[in-house]
Amino acid sequence: MAVRPRRLDCMDIIKRDIDIESVIEEMRKQNVSTAVIRRLPRYYRHLNELDRAGMVRISSSALGRSMGLTASQIRQDLSCFGEFGQQGYGYNVGTLLREVMEILGMDRGHTAVLAGVGNLGRALIENFDFTWSGFQLKAAFDVRPEIVGQIIAGTPIFHVDQLENYLKEHPASVGVLTVPRSIAVETAERMIRSQVKGIWNFTNMDLNIHEPGIVVEDVHFSDSLQTLSYLISEEA
Amino acid sequence: MAVRPRRLDCMDIIKRDIDIESVIEEMRKQNVSTAVIRRLPRYYRHLNELDRAGMVRISSSALGRSMGLTASQIRQDLSCFGEFGQQGYGYNVGTLLREVMEILGMDRGHTAVLAGVGNLGRALIENFDFTWSGFQLKAAFDVRPEIVGQIIAGTPIFHVDQLENYLKEHPASVGVLTVPRSIAVETAERMIRSQVKGIWNFTNMDLNIHEPGIVVEDVHFSDSLQTLSYLISEEA
């Protein structure tokens, strides 16, 4: 179990002599920076490989060497979520791996539905390993009659008209958005009204959705390629 | 033309009374931080929309409002590359758009080849607009005899054996990597030996390539989904 640092309350201030400053410090931990969050999947990936290679224990400095991070950063990152190591020993690879999985929420039984079974949508359905990230892909939606009713790689394809009905019966954690740009916002909003908590957005546009509690994670291919373009173009 | 800040030389120190500190400052500009670089494609995207909406001029504060950045940050970002605005007026949308395109290297006639015409590779070939990012997709490579020889959406598919031969005749700026994990590193290395400058890596693994001058840009779907998983899982 990931032992998240207990939230301090007034009693702590009275019982132990803690100053206000350190209480604020402690509470800030609840808000982990996105820099740290975005490194977590890399930790997961690397720990997995170490685990499968049969490695039992690893120190922050060794892990740092293998991942190209400093030992300090690794200890600092992990300390946002609890105390997982042991002085003089380091970290148990298997234990830390499970902790990271738990921190990432991969044990929550998350589910996903996908809208837009074009080439990219189909590629995700057929080839992307949702379970590797702790998700189950339950259904996909499209308008084309020739694929509605099919089952692709175990995933049933329904007509988009059925989106709300389906989600009412089977609430999903995340909606995967692989529809054309023109209907991206509309489809995202329908998913959100049907209670998904997050949108995994593959349309090359900013959805500009600011519903409280709704998270949009963008995968902008063209931003990525343009960044690469910049980096290979340096110096005229 | 993007007027990049002229590199200061000794004469500047002699002519004007500039101290060493400010020269160093000036030179540091050559190294633009990745934070800034990763924002450039978003500028490009937004300026494009403003341009197509017929907007002629925009101030840093208005652009900031529409992009969710501070005016300061926008002016600071742009100042890494030159002076594109005018006091009291702001920026000309069309001009700034072209400047950003140039900064991103989108006018360099970059080319790409793709290895691995599976579902994802095919989705990129058929649906991804390379030209939007200043690239031309010249060819794709695979081993499957049933697709070798075909032309998909204008892109000829060759056997992977022909990769080196092809690149020798037609050097490419970037290699798009959509092959299975097992042959990812090997294929990337072949592309690099054939003089590509960058690898656009869609395999869910770190390539660990450290060739000087070679840039690897990762698109890690699973990292992205796991980040989303974390964000929708907060508080137990």
Added chain:
DNA sequence: TAGATTGTTAATCGATTAACAATC
């Protein structure tokens, strides 16, 4: 025990924001 390595506090570094003189 002695050596190793943690978690955390302090120091440093870098990136964002604010302020303002320059000027269109």
Added chain:
DNA sequence: TAGATTGTTAATCGATTAACAATC
């Protein structure tokens, strides 16, 4: 001209790195 807005310098904020007491 007066108002607006830039580019840049200074101030602030946040993230990374270094240092070290605690302890396995």
